[in-house]
Amino acid sequence: MHVLVIGAYGSAGVAAAEVLADGDAEVTLVDDGDPGGGLCILRGCMPSKEVLSAAQHGYQARSDPRLDADVDIDLDRVVAHKDDHTAEFARHRRDAVHDLAERENVTFHHESARFVDDGVVAVGDERYEPDYVIVATGSTPRTPDLPGIDDVEPMDSADVLDATELPASGVVLGFGAVGLELVPYLAEAGGMDLTVIEHDARPLDRAAPAVGDGVVECYREEFGVDVLTNAEERRVAATEDGGVRVTVERDGETETIEADRLFCFTGRVPSTDGLGFEATGIEPTEGWVDPGTLRARDDPRVFAAGDVVDERELLHTAKEEGEVAARNVLADWRGEALETYDPITHRVVFTAAGVYPYVTVGMTPGEAEDAGHDVLTASREASDDGVFRTKDAARGRAELVVDATDGTVLGYHGWHYEADVMAKTLQVLVETGMDVRDVPDRSFHPTTPEIIDGLVRTVSRELR
Numbered sequence: 001m002h003v004l005v006i007g008a009y010g011s012a013g014v015a016a017a018e019v020l021a022d023g024d025a026e027v028t029l030v031d032d033g034d035p036g037g038g039l040c041i042l043r044g045c046m047p048s049k050e051v052l053s054a055a056q057h058g059y060q061a062r063s064d065p066r067l068d069a070d071v072d073i074d075l076d077r078v079v080a081h082k083d084d085h086t087a088e089f090a091r092h093r094r095d096a097v098h099d100l101a102e103r104e105n106v107t108f109h110h111e112s113a114r115f116v117d118d119g120v121v122a123v124g125d126e127r128y129e130p131d132y133v134i135v136a137t138g139s140t141p142r143t144p145d146l147p148g149i150d151d152v153e154p155m156d157s158a159d160v161l162d163a164t165e166l167p168a169s170g171v172v173l174g175f176g177a178v179g180l181e182l183v184p185y186l187a188e189a190g191g192m193d194l195t196v197i198e199h200d201a202r203p204l205d206r207a208a209p210a211v212g213d214g215v216v217e218c219y220r221e222e223f224g225v226d227v228l229t230n231a232e233e234r235r236v237a238a239t240e241d242g243g244v245r246v247t248v249e250r251d252g253e254t255e256t257i258e259a260d261r262l263f264c265f266t267g268r269v270p271s272t273d274g275l276g277f278e279a280t281g282i283e284p285t286e287g288w289v290d291p292g293t294l295r296a297r298d299d300p301r302v303f304a305a306g307d308v309v310d311e312r313e314l315l316h317t318a319k320e321e322g323e324v325a326a327r328n329v330l331a332d333w334r335g336e337a338l339e340t341y342d343p344i345t346h347r348v349v350f351t352a353a354g355v356y357p358y359v360t361v362g363m364t365p366g367e368a369e370d371a372g373h374d375v376l377t378a379s380r381e382a383s384d385d386g387v388f389r390t391k392d393a394a395r396g397r398a399e400l401v402v403d404a405t406d407g408t409v410l411g412y413h414g415w416h417y418e419a420d421v422m423a424k425t426l427q428v429l430v431e432t433g434m435d436v437r438d439v440p441d442r443s444f445h446p447t448t449p450e451i452i453d454g455l456v457r458t459v460s461r462e463l464r
Contacts (some may be wrong), residue, residue, distance in 0.1 A: 001333050002026040003326075004121055004130040006113045006137060006275070008097050010038035011315050012306030013136035015322030017097065021106050023330055028130065029097060030123050032112040037090025039138040039307065040315040043158045046089055048181060048350075050082040051161060055188040055353040062188075063222065064392050073189040075164045082161065114276035119301055122276075132301050132329045136322060137275065139268035139307035144173060147235035152244050154262040157182060166190030167260035171246045173233055174265035175203045177349045180215070182265060184353040187223040195226045195257050197233050197248060204349070204415075206360050208379070208399060211415045218352050218395055236262060270308040286310065292340040294325040295332075303329055317343055345411075346427050348420045356396050357420040362411030362430035365401050376404035378458040382416040385450050393417035400436075400455035407435040407463050418448045425452070436460055 003020050007013040008029035020027045040046055054073050061069040101108035111124035121128045141156040143149060155163070155170075157178050167190075172183055175198045186192050196219075202212025219225040231250040239245050244262040248255050272284040282288065282298045289296055289304045291311040296302040305321035307313050312321070324341040331338055349358045368375045382388040382396040396416030402409050412426035429439065437460045441453070 001132070002028070002128075002130040003132045003134065003329055004028040004030065004113070004123075004128055005134045006030050006121070007135065007306070007308075008108065009033045009036040009093060010136050010138050010306055010318070011040055012138075012308075012318040012322035012325075013134070014038070014093065014097055014100075015319040016134050016136060016305055016326040017100055017106070017322075019323050019326035020329070021100050021103055025105065025330070025333075027100075027106045028123070028128060029101060029106065029108040030111060030113040031097070031108075032110065035087075035090055035094070036110070037086070037093045040318075041089045041093055042086055043161065045315055047082050047086050047161045048157070049354075050085060051078055051185055051189070052181060052350055052354045054078045055185040056355055058188050059184070059222070059353050059355060060392075066392070075166070075189060078189065079162060079164050112274070114274060115280045115282075116276060118280045118299065130301075131333065132303065134322075134325050134329065135272075135275065135296075135302065135304040135308055136306045136318075136325075137271040137308045139310070139313065140271050141264070142267045142269045143264055144233075144266045146173075146233060148237045151238045152236055152262050154264040156264050160186065160263070166192060169193040169243075169259040170195075170261045170263050171244060171257050171259045172196040172263045172265060173246075174263075174267065175199075175227070176265065176267060177347075178267075179265035180204075180349055180351045180358075181354075182263075183219065183225055184223045184351075186263070187225055188353055193224075193259070195228060195259065197231045197246070198227055198229045199232060201229050204358060206345075206364055207358065207413060207415065208397075210397060211358065211413070214395060214397070214415060215351055215356075215358070218356060222352065268307060268313060270310045272308065292342060293328055293338045294321055294341065295328065295338070300332070312343070314347065316346070344427065344431050346423065348423055350420070351415065352395075354420075355393060356415060356417060358415045359419040359423045359426075360411075360413045361423055361426045362409070363401060364411060364413065365399075368401055368403070368410045373410060374404040375410070376402050376459055376462060378455045378462075380451055380454050380458075382451060385448075385454065387448055387450060388417055391417060391448075398451050398455060400452075400459060402436045402459050402463075404463070407437050407460075408433050409436050409439075412452075414451070416448075416451065422449055422452060425449070437463060 009031040058071045061071045116122045204212045234247045237245045246257045289309045303325040305325040306318035328338045379399040383394040388394045398414035401411035409429040
């Protein structure tokens with residue numbers, strides 16, 4: 001059996017390659033990345049955490065009333081520091097792929113790949129007819145289809161990560177995960193006057209309304225960001241001085257906002273351009289891949305993993321998808337049933353420059369009810385725990401969701417200081433189906449996870 005993997009440097013591609021290389025398959029790995037290393041390493045979660053950490057330190061030093069700090073974030077040093085680290089991480093990723101290619105059954109091509117017919121892939125000047133193809137080409141930033149957008153030069157997330165100079169003001173389209181993370185960075189590192197267009201009453205669709213409202217309040221008060229809720233951008237135009245004018249409809253009224261630059265954090269689209277799908281029976285439109293089996297709906301010989309699936313768009317799930325896609329290729333070759341990938345929801349958004357991250361693990365109360373559970377919830381304000389106040393980080397709240405019949409932990413949703421470091425603990429509770437009453441009631445010393453202890457005790461008492 002011969003399997004060809006397109007996008008071998010990415011998280012999903014290398015994960016698939018490792019599974020296939022351990023089997024009896026002949027494996028051809030292809031990636032034209034320059035330098036290559038995958039989206040997460042070069043343009044995603046790793047460089048974004050790097051720059052966010054600078055904003056986090058700056059904000060905390062500036063805002064802590066116990067400190068007399070005059071902080072100036074040096075963008076040249078921030079970007080250089082980021083570039084050094086991402087270059088190292090990317091080199092490590094490339095080395096891992098090249099090491100795989102040292103095996104007798106694995107070949108690597110630093111080339112572009114494209115389909116030229118059903119089941120036929122051109123790699124450089126060579127043509128291959130593999131038994132299976134795994135597509136793991138990631139995603140690219142989405143530019144909104146908006147009148148006038150071609151007349152301006154919006155900055156996307158990749159542009160922001162590389163910027164050593166920032167304008168004095170900006171209008172932001174897109175207040176999802178990327179916008180929530182980068183807006184405080186722009187405000188803190190660039191001292192920018194920012195206006196954000198939020199389509200709904202609040203961001204974070206999965207969160208309780210109090211959390212979304214708290215995030216908006218935090219951004220307004222702590223970072224000086226003007227968040228326009230229930231607003232819709234209608235068109236953009238370039239101004240005579242090189243800036244941008246955005247026409248917005250809000251509460252039935254139309255208004256215009258002018259700024260030096262437009263920022264678009266409006267999601268991502270699968271990277272399928274240039275793959276030659278037009279020469280095949282595959283139409284890479286929405287739902288082109290079954291998100292469970294990761295098999296293309298139009299061709300059983302093609303599987304996909306990672307952002308190109310357009311389903312989960314997360315590093316950790318991309319790796320797991322790569323492994324599942326590879327195992328399903330092997331299973332299909334053997335005539336066995338395919339496995340279905342259905343991970344527990346687990347996501348972290350580093351809101352407020354990472355000072356107050358948002359975490360969602362497992363089911364929300366509404367999702368649990370829809371799944372047939374008799375739901376019991378408990379919520380707790382971060383300000384109710386003294387440890388958050390002593391750290392001068394008392395914003396936020398947390399919510400625990402359990403089954404009222406048997407105590408099974410179904411979900412945790414927190415927006416508070418150090419929520420990200422608690423996500424793994426809650427993931428274990430949810431994935432193992434633990435009874436909340438079996439969670440040890442032991443606190444060795446005051447720490448921020450006490451917010452979890454309080455929730456566990458509340459629901460345990462009610463269950464008993």
